[in-house]
Amino acid sequence: RSLEGLGFELPPIGAYGVGMVFLPQDESVRSKIQRLLEEYAQAEGQEVLGWRDVPVDNSGISQTARDVEPVVRQIFVGRGGNCNSVQDFERKLFVIRKQVEHRVTASLEVGAGGFYLPSMSARTIIYKGMLLASQVGDYYLDLLSPTFTSALALVHQRFSTNTFPSWELAHPFRMIGHNGEFNTLRGNVNWMKARQQALTSPVMGEDLAKLWPLIDEGQSDSASFDNALELLVLGGYTPAQAMMLLIPEAWSGNALMSQERKDFFEYHAPVMEPWDGPAAVAFTDGVQIGATLDRNGLRPARYVVTKDDLVILASEVGVLPIKEENIAHKWRLEPGKMLLIDTDQGRIIGDEEIKETLIAKRDYGALLRESAVSLSDLKAAKTQKVSRDTRGLLDIQQSFGFTQEDIKFVLTPMAESGQEPTASMGNDSPLAVLSDKNKSLYSYFKQLFAQVTNPPVDPIREELVMSLISYIGPKPNLLGVDYSTVTKRLQVSQPILGFDDYEALLNIGQLTDGAFDSEVIDTTFVRDDGPDGMERALSAICEQAERAVHKGKTILILSDSAVDQARVAIPALLATSGVHH
CATH class of the missing domain: 3.30.70.60 (Ribosomal protein S6/Translation elongation factor EF1B)
Incomplete structure (x- = not known):
């Protein structure tokens, strides 16, 4: 009209x-x-x-x-x-x-x-x-x-925790409304950029190349997440499956979860890094509308179903006036759980049905057996050995900038207990950029998140939602929704590698029958060459990394073990970020 x-x-x-x-x-x-x-x-x-x-x-x-x-x-x-x-x-x-x-x-x-x-x-x-x-x-x-x-409506009024108010950053975005913060935003955006060259899609075809940059700089965490969800849904995933990849529930330590569901999450773990942080996310593609909660359950989400088939989900009950006698069911979203309404089918789908239906479509256990390689299972017998360092421990510690405080209060407790050292709250040491002492490069960087609105998490008592598992090697195709190509993944149980782990990585080609292949790149430079020498060495490292990838190497080992009186190590953070970017 x-x-x-x-x-x-x-x-x-x-x-x-x-x-x-x-x-x-x-x-x-x-x-x-x-x-x-x-x-x-x-x-x-x-x-x-x-x-x-x-x-x-x-x-x-x-x-x-x-x-x-x-x-x-x-x-x-x-x-x-x-x-x-x-x-x-x-x-x-x-x-x-x-x-x-x-x-x-x-x-x-x-x-x-x-x-x-x-x-x-x-x-x-x-x-x-x-x-x-x-x-x-x-x-x-x-x-x-x-x-x-309209058959559905998604409404959200937000407070600008991480950004200034603006017309474009108001909620909802194209597919979501989000209450919370994604603390892993910088890493999620960087990994999405890193996928660009290797990403292919059977449904997007040549149009995929027209989408980049997928996530624009300067957006809020919610807007960036929305961009990622759009790509997955329009790239062939259902909205529910896409949300399970982006915000997976806690699975690795959950003794009550079925093995089939664990296999699903484990198979998809290297496909997409979790967008982690306190989050209640409502989502829709215009046909299905639903909501999910982060695996810690750090944001409220309650819903009501009326007898005349109205479903209302909000951060609290009573947002709309509903008479008690007209309520058929009311409950809350639990950590990692999902609620979905399908307007085509005209029904409400609960978390169990959503996930069991998706899991039943593939034998993810078989896919894991075909693709998963655990570093702890590899034995480096009769292969290249790592020479144990015979240089003085103090010389090595000094060359990498360790202080007595680091040794006494950080490294020693970790070595003795295997746990993160405990300390009182607060850090009264000056910012590295303002300190008159030489600081390591790591000291100049801090975790970026909205501290006021993020509740503290105890990694010991909340072990169920914590994991140190990492994956090394090529990432599977994010949009390979047909599962026609299975990419080998190398699983590491925790981020600190021992000598046996390092030996296994050096000999990974032999130990995996060529499924992986590694190359060592020296990250030291001649001390007398000064800052210019470090810059030249950093460029040489990046060039060597690129050549190694073109030769088919799937794992690059950046090593500063050649450090001595004449050679200085480029900080690992700088060398690693240089190769990544």
């Missing part, structure tokens, strides 16, 4: 998509962006049906929000002949959106109140902004229409 007089008609549902677009107030820039959207849509074989101004009323919003308020428009895109299904169309709209975002970021000065695409989909439309929850309905006049209906 609101399209009357705009000069175009809409095809049937599923045959068109709607892009919700935040545009700059500058008319010339706005026109350029609109042309870009049309050009990319047409280049991808889709039909641009027309544009619509979204009616808004900004009289009730704050002056701060009004100062950076965008122009809100909708673009309507008809499904092209190269899309055989709505899901194919969703992928094309995703590709169009990402290309336009990259082009605008690279070529136009947008500035405050600039360009952003809250949604571009044939299934969902996102109305959001730098608004209070109570202002959304009054700001977007569409929401006041009695004919505006």
Whole structure:
């Protein structure tokens, strides 16, 4: 009805998509962006049906929000002949959106109140902004229409814990609303970048290359997680399976979990690193809508099911007034558990059914037996041995910058007890950058997380949700959803390697019949060459690493064991990050 007089008609549902677009107030820039959207849509074989101004009323919003308020428009895109299904169309709209975002970021000065695409989909439309929850309905006049209906709705009002408030960072994002923090964000984003060259997708095909960079710099942790979820869902995973990869429940130490479920999580562990931290995440692809809780259960999530088939999930009960006699069921999300509503099937699916259905599709135990190699099971007998260091212990300690305090209060307790040393809360030592003493490179870096809103976790009493298991070697194809290629994975039980472990890595090619192959790269440089010598050595290390990969080496061992009076070790943190990036 609101399209009357705009000069175009809409095809049937599923045959068109709607892009919700935040545009700059500058008319010339706005026109350029609109042309870009049309050009990319047409280049991808889709039909641009027309544009619509979204009616808004900004009289009730704050002056701060009004100062950076965008122009809100909708673009309507008809499904092209190269899309055989709505899901194919969703992928094309995703590709169009990402290309336009990259082009605008690279070529136009947008500035405050600039360009952003809250949604571009044939299934969902996102109305959001730098608004209070109570202002959304009054700001977007569409929401006041009695004919505006939906089978599902995802609503979230957030507090800006890690970022400043803005129109584009308001929740929800394209697929999620998120209460919490992802403390592993930097690592998750870096690993996603590292996958770019090796990633292939049977459903995305050549379009996959158009998506990068997948996660833009400067976003919030929630926006970055949303980008990752989009890739998985549009790359072939179901929303529930994608969420199980991104936020897995605690499994390795859970004696009550079935072996089949453990096999599922163990098989997928090297496929995707957990996005870890306190998190309650509601998610939807427009057909299914659900929610999951982090494995520690550090955010509240409660739900109510009414007798007239309304499901309400929120951080607490009583968000909407529901009479007690109309409630059929109420409960809470438990740590690592999931709730799902499928609008196609018209039913609620509980955590047990969700996961058992997914697990039953493959024999993950068989896949593990085919792919998993445990470092502790490898024996380095009759192969190259590591020569034990005969140099003075004090000389080695001094060459790596250890202090008496490190030896007494950190290393000795760890060696004697096998546990992390305990200490009183607080650290009154000066920041490394302000200290007048020589500090190791590690001292300049701190964990990045929102400390105030992250409850402390005890790794001893909460051992169930902790694991030190790591994986070495090539990562499986994240979008290899057909499981046609099984990638060998080398599992390490804890991050500190002993002599036997190191010997096994040196001889990994022989011990695994060529499934893995390693190369040692020296990370020391001549002391007399000074800082320039270290820079040249670092470049040489990166070049040697690249050559080794081209030769088929699957494990690179960065070794500073050659350190002596004439050679200085490049800090392992610097050498490792140089090779990774």
